[in-house]
Amino acid sequence: DGGITQSPKYLFRKEGQNVTLSCEQNLNHDAMYWYRQDPGQGLRLIYYSQIVNDFQKGDIAEGYSVSREKKESFPLTVTSAQKNPTAFYLCASSIQEHWGNQPQHFGDGTRLSIL
Amino acid sequence: SQQGEEDPQALSIQEGENATMNCSYKTSINNLQWYRQNSGRGLVHLILIRSNEREKHSGRLRVTLDTSKKSSSLLITASRAADTASYFCASRPELIQGAQKLVFGQGTRLTINP
Numbered sequence: 112d113g114g115i116t117q118s119p120k121y122l123f124r125k126e127g128q129n130v131t132l133s134c135e136q137n138l139n140h141d142a143m144y145w146y147r148q149d150p151g152q153g154l155r156l157i158y159y160s161q162i163v164n165d166f167q168k169g170d171i172a173e174g175y176s177v178s179r180e181k182k183e184s185f186p187l188t189v190t191s192a193q194k195n196p197t198a199f200y201l202c203a204s205s206i207q208e209h210w211g212n213q214p215q216h217f218g219d220g221t222r223l224s225i226l
Numbered sequence: 227s228q229q230g231e232e233d234p235q236a237l238s239i240q241e242g243e244n245a246t247m248n249c250s251y252k253t254s255i256n257n258l259q260w261y262r263q264n265s266g267r268g269l270v271h272l273i274l275i276r277s278n279e280r281e282k283h284s285g286r287l288r289v290t291l292d293t294s295k296k297s298s299s300l301l302i303t304a305s306r307a308a309d310t311a312s313y314f315c316a317s318r319p320e321l322i323q324g325a326q327k328l329v330f331g332q333g334t335r336l337t338i339n340p
Contacts, residue, residue, distance in 0.1 A: 115268075117268075142326055146330075151332075152332055152333075153230075153330035153331050153333055154269075154314070154316075154328075154330040156328075159326075159327065169327075203269075205326045208326075210257075211257065211318045212257050212274065212276060213274075214274055215326060215328065216271070217268035217270070219267050219268045220267070220268050
């Protein structure tokens, strides 16, 4: 079964701590994305990657970092510099296509809270 | 904010009725997409309409696109309890090539009452 797996489902962060959210896909998609969703809000793009070993900042990248060492994996680190990390984090992937006429496929999210 | 606008923010109807949600966006687009999100879950893609299309159907879903007004609507006919979810539009700006950057609206919370 092809899809996107995010882990853990719930995560708690202490003050001054970095935490890493996992995202793995077996859809053979080149492009991957990280979004943040706050209660009652739409999604905001944190980072995206079109190809292995390359990624770009989205609209709200401050306080976050990513890596893309493998096509299947796109982990997100929420650093201590992110002062308001409590949110629902969603990972997505898509076929890389010039005009972007491809849907995105989403994982089931990680809910991050501050202790 | 670059986010699109959705209207209404919340909609409650009886099972069997039709539900209409509207979306407006700010820039020229390549396509507009609609997604559904059940509570606490990820988004599921419903339908994609390209900028040169005016209407698209998929099962009980009908999407229209008016690029002159920078707006789209999603119609769900003969609603069912299982349609209860949040619905998001996402526009794909024209000027960004390659990357599938989407601009999401704030969503419409749809409740279907039995």
